[in-house]
Amino acid sequence: MSTVMKGASFVPRYNAVERSTHWTLALSFVVATISGLALFHPAFWFLSGLLGGGVWSKTLHPWAGLVMFIAFVPMALWYWRDNLIRSYDIAWMKRLPEVLMNTGKDLPQIDKYNAGQKMLFWSIIGSLVVLLVSGFVLWFDTDYKLPVLAVRLSGAAHVAAAFVLFMGMIVHIYSAVFWIRGSMRAMVRGEVKVGWAKHHHPLWYKRVAGKSK
């Protein structure tokens, strides 16, 4: 092992294109969330002011959503294989309470993504597809080209999918920014510390370390 990492204290995790794509997705998510929350409940209406008012919120929301979906397409293609559920993911998931309590030691060895990240990945795909389809109906069908039931169902589905995505993003952002220190480096600078890689994603580390030899 030690020969592999001679002199290197960082492992590359995301290249510049991947990072740019992720942050395009992230920024459009922020705009879609601010405007979406403003339209969802009066308690969040004040957020519409950040975007220039209600009309701007309504106008920007579908475009931000569209950018979000388009940005996720390449990410889905890049990462789906890394997100297939493996047997060690189930073993890891059983130890989730220890992970959450920060007491996990000798956890099952996992690859590039842990079971939580994988569930997030698939929930993003599911919610984005529902948001896109229902969003298009809500966006364009304000004059009953479709049966009105389609619009009503789309509204309910849009809310449900947005909720799932929002909850996933809370966990994602908290984990990356606040909880698992060193994760941000992967998406900002494109690399992680060797210790971080070995600790959090040992199988992945072995793969990339082997490659870079």
Add this chain to the structure above:
Amino acid sequence: MSIQSVAIVRKSSTTTPPPQARGAVEPVGKLIDVTKCIGCKACTAACFEWNDLREEIGNGVGNYDESVVDLSDQMWSVMRFAEIDTPDGRVEWLMRKDSCLHCADPGCIKACPSPGAIVQYANGIVDFNQANCIGCGYCVAGCPFNIPRISKKDNKAYKCTMCSDRLQVGLEPVCVKTCPSGAITFGTKKEMVAKAEKRVHALQERGFQNAALYDPKGVGGTHVMYVLGHGDQPELYNGLPKDPSISPWVGLWRGVTKPLLSIGLGLGVLTMFFHYVTRGPQDEDAADHADHAHEGEAK
């Protein structure tokens, strides 16, 4: 019936209570007796005149059917015609002035996400305020009667105001003023219901056994009501819904989910916050050290 129409009792997308110090206001009612209607469309023309609207002249689509066949941002009231075959082999020509019914429990207000874009006055009128409208079209989906229309010109929602501006200065709605056959009348809702009951009784005596007042309870009653010759089959009158109510899907989309999911989001964020202050972060260097130590052991 004059100044009452400025007292607002319900406002779209607003969680705080409306002003309520002023005394109770008598709800208004407009009664459209389709059995007296002659289909002349004077009410439509008057609506154009009073509200400064002009729908484009389209193409004729049938024998007596109009060149303008649907509601629009310029057309807040449309005359709908229907020919039906009666059981005894005759043809009956039905006509109905179609416009906002001003529901007591309006689906448009429930659906609207923009504070104050739709209001309900104490006298029962449901009014759109285009200055606050964001053009999302949710009111269209919320309405059980397919009434609001989004303008292609300015992307705002429009519909009948029940001439709320005329009411404020003691005038009756302009369609009422214009109707030559007395099919449209206006007064308090109580008066109009009483009037309708009398008329329904008279119609029943004249052979329209199923004559009835259309004041659907599913939307809390309406401030525009119909007297229908075929009260048992309102759908004969160009699809007037038999038992309208706000769709349960609209309830899911714009009702109960709003507070529930909002609380869910808030709890989600709080959970993260308290996780941080109780368990704290997994330090980057700690992971480093822990793992080197662990690696050593494994060897």
